[in-house]
Amino acid sequence: MSLQAELPFRCAAVLGAGLMGRLLALTLAQAGSEVDLFEAGGPEAEGAAARVAAAMLAPLAESAVAPPAVVRMGHYALDRWPALIAPLAAPVFFQREGxxxxxxxxxxxxxxxxxxxxxxxxxxxxxxxxxxxxxxxxxxxxxxxxxxxxxxxxxxxDEGQLDNRALLTALLATLQALPKVRLHWHSPRTVDDFAPGEPGQPERVIDCRGLGAKPQWNALxxxxxxxxxxxxxxxxxxxxxxxxxxxxxxxxxxxxxxxxxxxxxxxxxxxxxxxxxxxxxxxxxxxxxxxxxxxxxxxxxxxxxxxxxLPDNLPAVRQLRPKVMQINGLYRHGFMIAPAILDVAMELLATDRSALAGRFGLATRLE
Structure with a gap:
């Protein structure tokens, strides 16, 4: 399936404005959806794990502690990052010197x-x-x-790295400039605050809150x-x-x-x-x-x-209930695998299927 497939909905709510939430909100908006992004903290991502990270993109090096599925996601993401960074409103340091x-x-x-x-x-x-x-x-x-x-x-x-804080800042600036995106700071929300598909409600809800989602995902x-x-x-x-x-x-x-x-x-x-x-x-x-x-x-x-x-140290994308998706468990590999998880999520949101999920060993984690 093409990652450019048309989305079957016009508006979505994204919970959590860390790395995954910002990437997903931007990609949804680029695909034509209106997006409300809700974050318990402020725009500086001060509570996000992504702010305190080295942002190394090192799938072979990380295989010392990561299984092949994560390594494959990391290898895939190395080629995806330049395309994700290119349209941002501010430059982001990125290199692949090994x-x-x-x-x-x-x-x-x-x-x-x-x-x-x-x-x-x-x-x-x-x-x-x-x-x-x-x-x-x-x-x-x-x-x-x-x-x-x-x-x-x-x-x-060929392994790489990027500047995590510059990326978060550039994503923020890009989101702020998009008319289809509404940013809600200091506005904590849970999936239970929404009834997707009902009048006046978003058509999809995607929860990217990391540890903030623990009350709804006890295994975290x-x-x-x-x-x-x-x-x-x-x-x-x-x-x-x-x-x-x-x-x-x-x-x-x-x-x-x-x-x-x-x-x-x-x-x-x-x-x-x-x-x-x-x-x-x-x-x-x-x-x-x-x-x-x-x-x-x-x-x-x-x-x-x-x-x-999560208990197996692997990321997960799951359907909590119809029209409600949860993305979590990126562990120590957030920047390394985020583009792969992003593309899996976008495939699922567009067609309810994902060839990439099977390629990365995520198929059994869809509920």
């Missing part, structure tokens, strides 16, 4: 285990570009600022993450870099103007309290071990957020 994976000598056994996992993923998802082994000279050629600090590494070609849980944003003028990295470690595998995602997002922690908790001293020290120490220029970096922000997660 992912660099490094390790210290004492973690060579953990690195070997990771290589086996990535190689197995390559067998299961052969459309992925193959990883490349790098020696010290290869690492230096890929990231000159690292010199020959590391003896071995991996380059995962929060998985806590902590990230640090630093400004490091002495550090130059061309691509996201991951450091193999048996306890806290670190990532460093470079953004424009020498801003870096550093993270690693994943805690089974819906605790939203500030980051601990221990995890902050571990993150910063590991970053310094990758590049000594981080010693003089300035900490811009230390943030925590909980990702909406």
């Amino acid at each position: 992912t660099l994976v490094l390790w210290h000598r004492q973690d060579a056994a953990e690195a070997a285990r990771l290589q086996r996992v990535l190689a197995h993923t390559g067998e299961l998802v052969p459309e992925l570009p193959a990883m490349r082994m790098l020696d010290a000279a290869g690492i230096e050629a890929a990231e000159p600022s690292l010199g020959r600090r590391f003896a071995q590494g991996l380059l995962l070609p 849980r929060g998985v806590r993450g902590e990230v640090i944003r630093v400004h490091a003028p002495e550090v130059t990295l061309r691509r996201p870099t991951r450091l193999v470690h048996p306890r806290y595998p670190l990532y460093i995602a470079p953004k424009p103007d020498h801003l870096f997002v550093i993270g690693a922690t994943e805690i089974e908790s819906d605790d939203m309290s500030p980051a601990s001293v221990r995890s902050t020290l571990e993150l910063l120490s590991a970053a310094y071990a990758v590049h000594s220029g981080f010693a003089e970096a300035r900490i811009v922000e230390i943030a925590t957020q909980c990702r909406p997660t």
